[in-house]
Amino acid sequence: MTQELFASYSFLLDRTARKVKHYAQQQFKFGKFDVTVDQWLVLKNLAERPQVSQTELAQLVLKDHPTLTRIIDLLSKKGLVQRVQHPQDRRSFQLHLTAKGENKVAALKPRILEIREKAWENLTESDFHEFKRILNTIYQNLDTNSGV
Amino acid sequence: MTQELFASYSFLLDRTARKVKHYAQQQFKFGKFDVTVDQWLVLKNLAERPQVSQTELAQLVLKDHPTLTRIIDLLSKKGLVQRVQHPQDRRSFQLHLTAKGENKVAALKPRILEIREKAWENLTESDFHEFKRILNTIYQNLDTNSGV
DNA sequence: TACCAATAGTTAGTGTGACAAATATATGAA
DNA sequence: TTCATATATTTGTCACACTAACTATTGGTA
Known part of the structure; x- marks a missing residue:
């Protein structure tokens, strides 16, 4: 494959990723979800794994620690998440959803799946698998951390 | 296709787009290119289309006006780009590369193609076309502006 | 001529991302 | 015990995305 051929993939990838995020954010706003897309990602992971530390959560959502700190700050200001001291390790927090946070996740989850579905009009299931394979490759x- | 199946595409898309950008940015830093990935995108487009206005350029690189304003500010601080008053329309600027900017583009272009190539190891040319097709779909x- | 909608660009506010450095705490070795 | 090192989190800085509001200018129209 020549260099010229795929010189544009990064541009296409970036613009599509931004479009997807932007579209979701618009829908969130329109539906008065009162969270950002990134905040939702954090909430969803917290719902699935209660009691994780910030470090574990940062790995799950692939955000760096400073970014996660700020997102947790925002979510706890909104009363959706609480930091609780780790019983053994006083450096660490255990994060968990508040009742309000649980309700938020339950209420938004189906609506967000609908929003995500929109992107796949005119595409097949095998397109999806191809897409996933290429993205992961x-x-x-x-990824310098993997394998090598 | 069920909802659950593709619930994760946005996460994969986002993480891959960020990895691509991050990888390029690391290489830029390591090679002392002294520009960010987004600044490079602007420089490259300016090299191909001298004399464009900011509005035209914003459409080419898919950035909004505030973002482009700041990128042009940064590039002109570095002495790579100049704003010149449009001869007829005093609201508008014509952007062009300085000699230093031209040299920068010429020097970096081949090195950046190499960096971009790294992502396509283990993938075929038809993978590339599939990928492009799915991204564009x-x-x-x-895209609410298109068609509908 | 006077008005007014549209256009070019800038500025400000909020949220996020990467990175470096600082702080606090924990842990293992001498 | 004490010191060096590692871990968990926070803070600060710069860059970018998006929205909204603003200035200045242009061009059409009453």
Whole structure:
């Protein structure tokens, strides 16, 4: 494959990723979800794994620690998440959803699946698998932590 | 296709786009390119289309006006780009590369193609076309300005 | 001529991302 | 015990995305 051929993939990838995020954010706003897309990602992971530490959560959602700190700050200001001291390790927090947070996740989850579905009009299930395979291959090609 | 199946595409898309950008940015830093990935995108487009206005350029690189304003500010601080008053329309600027900017583009272009190539190891040319097709379909599905 | 909608660009506010450095705490070795 | 090192989190800085509001200018129209 020549260099010229795929010189544009990063542009297409970036613009599509931004479009997806932007579209979701618009829908969130329109539906008065009162969270951002990134805040939702954190909430969803917390719902699935209560009691995780910030470090564990940062790995799950692939955000760095400073970014996660700020997102947790915002979510706890909104009363959706609480930091609780780890019983053994006083450096660490255990994060968990408040009752309000649980309700938020339950209420939003189905609506967000609907929003996500929109992107796949005119595409098949095998397109989806191809897409996933290529994305993951690219990711691994550039991931210096994996394998090499 | 069920909802659950593709619930994760946005996460994969986002993480891959960030990995691609991050990888490029690391290489830029390591090679002392002294520009960010987004600044490079602007420089490259300016090299191909001298004399564009900021509005035209914003459409080419898919950035909004405030973002482009700041990127141009940064590039002109570095002495790579100049704003010149449009001869007829005093609201508008014509952007062009300085000699230093031209040299920068010429020097970096081949090195950046190499960096971009890394992502496509273990993938075929038809993977690339599939990928492009799916990305563009998703983009159009979510683009409220197109068609509908 | 006077008005007014549209256009070009800038500024400000909020949220996020990467990175470096600082703080606090924990842990293992001498 | 004490010191070096590692871990968990926070803070600060710079860059970018998006929205909204603003200035200045242009061009059409009453």
